[in-house]
Amino acid sequence: MKKGQLGVWLLGIVSLIMLMGGLNLSVHAATSDQSLARVKAKGTLVMGTSPNYPPYEFQVNEHGQAKIVGMDVELGKQIAHDLGVKLVVKKLAFDSLLPALTTGKVDMILSGMSPTPARRKSVDFTNIYYTEGEALLVNRADQAKYANKKALAGQKVAAETGTLQYNLIKQQLPAAKLTGMSSAANLILALKTHKVAAVVKGTASATAYAKNDPSLVAINGHFKTSTAQAGNAIALKKGSTSLKQAINRSLAKVKRHGWIQKRYLKTAGKYLKVNTANTSMWHYRDYFIKGLQYTLLIAVVGIITGSILGLLLTLLRVSAGRPLRWLATAYVEFVRGTPLMVQIMFVYFGIGMFVDVSALTAGIIAIGLNSAAYLSEIIRGGIQAVDKGQTEAAASLGLSQWATLRYVVLPQTLKIIWPSLGNQFINLIKDTSMVSIIGVTELIYQLGIVQADTYRGVAPIGVAMVIYFVICWLLTRVLRYYERRINHGQTV
Structure with missing residues (x-):
């Protein structure tokens, strides 16, 4: 065999080996991707969206019940139908959608999102399903x-x-x-x-x-957009090849039949007329009532858990050994040094990567942990304000350290810190508004929904302000009542 022929044969063999290796890699990548299989196994397709962007996604008040509707929701239903699963819509603030996708809280983002180059670095996108200026x-x-x-x-x-x-x-x-x-x-x-x-x-x-x-x-606006980011697409978690291919097949069918223009936009338009038929705040009273219920639930649980944990942190800081005292101090300093909104997002998205917690549960946990740090400082300051002679007198009477704390120090501490506790409780009620960022339907979240649904900006704000004022005013009256009882030596 000539040297030239030998070289050709060797080159052919090497090319065949490389081709087989490439095919094996492709097959391995395809088989390792279980995104579509996971969706079908659980029987649901979780769609993350921010329902304040009509006609894409928004809420309507239908027979007194809040319902998320819009062009994107109709498209999501079709995709879920084609996959043979049920669509579940999860509402979040727009800024929280990408973290929710990357941490597995949602399977896809269908919220009028454009596939910009920056977003493509962290998530995958389907084909464009709708283009507009x-x-x-x-x-x-x-x-x-x-x-x-x-x-x-x-x-x-x-x-x-x-x-x-x-x-x-x-x-x-x-x-x-x-x-x-x-x-x-x-x-x-x-x-x-x-x-x-x-x-x-x-x-x-x-x-x-x-x-x-x-x-x-x-x-x-005559804005110029590149081909890569023109229009809207569905965002998926990186590597969701099989799910992306299945959704693209569904989108191709929707485009082929022209259902977005013929069906979905018309359906969204009908719902828009429902919203604007009656934009009175009384018509949306159920929204505010629901928001009030969640606000009170988060506040009450936050006050209880925060008080218990705050007292425990205080006891560790004033009476425990150095390692525990150091840990308690570090916790308080860390929580007080970071914004509550960041803590809420960390609990929901960070811890949520390992333990599946609902938005409401994450909000309650974050509020409770945050309030514990501030209440710990208030209680510690009250304990330090108690005259040392009181503890010395208790010791001379033979009381143990625990008995002295329980019967001598803490009762006097409560009297000293009661006004500060009341102020912290009122602030905590207002801090519950922060959980709206992860989609908890408390008062501020419902306020935003009513604004988007009714196209009225100031009236919903006025209603929310009145509700917050009434809650805080009533709590202030209750706290002052018990403050008078404490000052007169009566038990709480």
Whole structure:
């Protein structure tokens, strides 16, 4: 055999080996991906969404019950049907959707999300299912003044943080003053109160707001978007190849039949009319009642667990050995040195990676752990304020350390710290609003939903303020009643 022929044969053999190796890797990757199998095994497809973005996803008050509807929800139902499973919709703040996906809280994000290059680094995206432009939403009175995006130079222009629109303002309106907000409802409120000159939203959403609010008008923004990020896609966890392929097949069928325009958008439009038929706050009273119930539940459990854990931390800090005292001190300092919102997200997304906890449970745990640190400091300060002569007298009478603490020190401590305890309890009630970021339907979360559903910005805020005031006023009266009993030597 000639040397040239030998070389050709060797090259062919090497190429065949490399090809077989590549095929084996592809087969291994395909078989190791269990994303579709897991969804089918549990029988549910969990869709993460932020329901304050009509007509994509929003809530309606149907027969007194809150219901998440919209174009994306209809699409999610079709995908679940094609997969042979049931759709479960989980509501979260938009900023919390990506952490929820990467930690396994949801199987997919279907929330009008654009597949930007930055997002593609952390999650996978399906094919584009809907393409639209970007619109400027302005007050009708300012329509002539802000006829195009160039006229917004030097003006405040707003968008939801973490969205494509936010980045487009940054890139294509450098002369404007960018303002980011966490919810669509807050954006519209800022616009209507002239805090910002314009809001950038997707055309479908901007048109929906303009149609249902005569004081607003939608203008073509003429923003330029790259092919890679134009339109909306479904976000999936990295490596979910089999689930992505199955969803893409479903999206291809939806596109082939034109169901988004023929069915889903029309269904969303009907629900929008339901919302705007009666926008009185009394009509949405069940929303506020439900929010109040969750707020009180979180506050009461947080006060109880925080008080017990706070007392335990205090006892460790004043009477335990050095290692336990150091640990208790470190805990208090760490909790007081980090924001409550971050703690809530850590409990839900961080611990939730190992233990599946609901949003409500995570919120209660975070509130309880946070309040314990502050209550521990209040109790410790009260114990230190008790005259040392009291403990010396108790010791001379033969009382043990525990008996002295129980019968001498703590009763006097309670009298000293009662006003501070009351103030902390009131603050805790207001701090429950933080759990709305992980989708707990407490008062502030329900406030945002009512704003999005009714296109009214100020009225829902007024209702929530009154409810919070009544709760805190009643708690203040109760605390003062028991304060008078303590000061007169009566038991609580």
